[in-house]
Amino acid sequence: MDENVSFSCDNLQMLVIDEADRILDMGFKSQVDSIVENLPRERQTLLFSATQTRKLEDLVRVSLKEPIWVSVHEHSIKATPDQLVQNYFVCEEEQKINMLWSFLVNHKRKKSLIFVTCCKQARQKQNKRMEIFHKFNRNFRGAAMIATDIASRGLDFNNVDWVVQLDCPNDVDDYIHRVGRTARMNHKGESVLVLTPSQVAFVEMLANRHVPICKVEVDMDKLVDIRLKLSNLMIPFPQLKDFAQRSFVAYARAIYFMKLKEIFDVNKIDFEALASSYGLAVTPRIRFLRKEQLKGRTEVNLYDADDISGDSEMVEKIVSCSEKQSNSSACGGSSGDEGDDLLKITKRDVFNSVDSATPKDELLARISTNKVVKQTEIAKKVLKRGIKRNKSIKSA
Template sequence: MAKKNSKKANIDKALNSGKIKKDEKEISQNPEEEEQQEQAQNVVGGKKRKRDSDNEEHAPPQSPQKKANTSNFVDMSSEESKFGEEVELNYSFDSLDVSEQTKKAIVDMGFTRMTEVQARTIPPLMAGRDVLGAAKTGSGKTLAFLIPAVEILFKLKFKPRNGTGIIVISPTRELALQILGVAKELLKYHQHTFGIVMGGANRQAEVQKLLKGVNLLIATPGRLLDHLQNTKGFVYKNLKALVIDEADRILEIGFEDEMKQIIKIIPNENRQSMLFSATQTTKVSDLARISLRPGPIYINVDQEKETSTVEGLTQGYVVCDSDKRFLLLFTFLRRNLSKKIIVFFSSCKSVKYHAELLNYIDTPVLELYGKQKQQKRTNTFFEFHNAEKGILLCTDVAARGLDIPAVDWIVQYDPPDDPRDYIHRVGRTARAGGRGKSLLFLLPSELGFLRYLKQAKVPLNEFEFAKGKIANIQTQLEALISKNYYLYQSARDGFRSYLTAYASYSLKSIFNLNNLDLQKVGKSFGFSVPPKVDINMGVSTKEQKSGRRAYKKNEDSNKKDYYLKQNSKSGSRQWSR
């Protein structure tokens, strides 16, 4: 304990020496002062399948929906359907032809005016049309599909014995839980049942609930397919609508095969479908073609906008050498302890290490990443969601769709290698018309990434930080890591995972492992001399489907060579001192 207090005292001494003060003005630009500061310079400007276990009591209610238009699929690159153009937009929720129960719930939720995606999407969905919607994160699309979904259940008088009438598919557990929360509020005055099935949760408890009848079911793809294939008594033959939220993300993380199987299993006749995606890709188009009926409406509320990110978002980047990265991050966080901040990292073990370190040196943070147990992830999400201030360290598991209120800052400590990932990350702040700020860390060798952001219509300013005001705690940090066994092991794992993640970036011309100064990278993890680690450059076919972050580690880290080597057969590289 004395050693720990000694390390903390050294760090506190650095804090109090004038290098960093908690009460100082923020080191980044305020939106109000942005135009007056000359430091910031613009640089970017299906087959049908029926179940044999049907019972008379599960007979479906008669649907009032009309058959869909059988015209050709609307090309995703074309203009919005005439249906959307001819209807004059009314942004008032009072204008919607919905049940009194739904109207009352909307009032209780505090909403009076619809967002653009809601105003454009809800009317055609209420008319029974299939919709492919493209909108930025934070645009309010959750209510855009839940309101029509609830009204379908209401009009058809769905009861538990009718089984599942609506399925909402979400890419991640956290987003699924969030949708469940909104659905609970929206169904407050309705009698319809709702529930969730997702990986990591108690499967038997889910089975019991499905057997009782879940009218509105929110699910992650893998667990939903599991129940469709294996849960006897799961009544889904009366399915009236399928919602696929964050379709691009579902496909990016490797659920393409599962989605195809799900669509083959669920009823296809008279099923309305709603597909939402923040970005449009060939795979999203293919999924739309097999899941939507002929003649769907394509609604893109962002097509004519000059930027790909929401208004009210102040975005900047800072150029920083590897050995100064953690010092700058630490300084920034200590100066903004009264704010709500999300910090993105490229790997789970890097998140774990930095969370352990920051908590140890009295900078309280929460951590959220994919390999956590589900209960831990759920508790962390809701703790940060409900907090007025705090710091959340996370991987991209939190980057898509999550609606966390009043986030002041998005910090991308490890940059993404795709502008789309950048857009999804910053979409956690300035949501629903609010304001927020983002900060992107870049190495000098990574400045070429700005060209890709410019092409993606992402406006960025350069933020400058006075070197004299950055906390110089490197000596104390290295002493702490060298003497604390558990922190050393965690730092070593984080260091290895950072290099492995970096090696898996697709933009090799910008994010090149050979361009990294390992001595400086090691210092950012608290090492005076970088440890010997092995990384495996080979990625299996299945992992490639799961995207950049599904890298594969080489567990053998006990080789005796002390130089960088590359094995041409295995693709394994060894980094050492």
């Protein structure tokens, strides 16, 4: 609109924004503002969404004056359709794969949409996405598609029988959009939410938003255990092992960066059992998690040495990079994980064993005892870089 001078919107009478709550997010602020600036002031604006926003600043951004709220189920107490049956059950992280396989085996003739947190093809081309969408949409029985939240909005699938949320959604709004893929246009539908013991508090959040959901008990002994089959399948197909390792790390990363920290706690995951459920004999190393844990400790900047507190009970003992490297095997770190920060606080003198030295003196003493660089090492670096030394020119 800004680049093509022949593109005119003077005759525009109506602006329609679907999924308005997501479009009006701050991530699209510049795009929305740019479009609105090119539109005439006299127009009608319509915002559509299953979870509409009432933030005044969002409405002002699209130049709404005296907005009128219209709801399809205006007099309904529930936030979801009445013909939608919603259930949830609790299981451990390592049982999710077995649960999914058992569900698919028992619902072979049903059309199911499974939502997960991590994606396999983040850079998949749009043509490929559309091909998968149409293929799943044409099937009415015996079809299952695994997708992320990108499929929870703006897509109308025909006759979806089940919505399985294998991973807990980020918030209640995402839950409503996920289950909205079934029970559409007065058709019946069912959904099941899989929660871990640490995520049970999410049910209370659903109740506060008037989302009716019932707990069902699942006999874990009747689940089909496919861990051994997965492990054996990775022997002739090494690429599956690489994919499982990347999926393992991606899931841990997704849980760590969730906003609802009281529900999503990465420290409560049994990583060894989770890796076994993926068919992995060895638990993959989660380097980013080690980095974040190290960054969570108090860091000392060399330029802020004067600001260190003088309380002897809270004197911080600083270790250098050489000491960290010697202890890396004990703490599970690696050289790649430890290269970001020079100095980190690893322990405190809570027994008041350092009385004479102040924190500033101790820090300076540590710095002064760094390894001395020899002239031979400097000469080797100079020769390696091809730097020519200066020559003295004697005057005649």
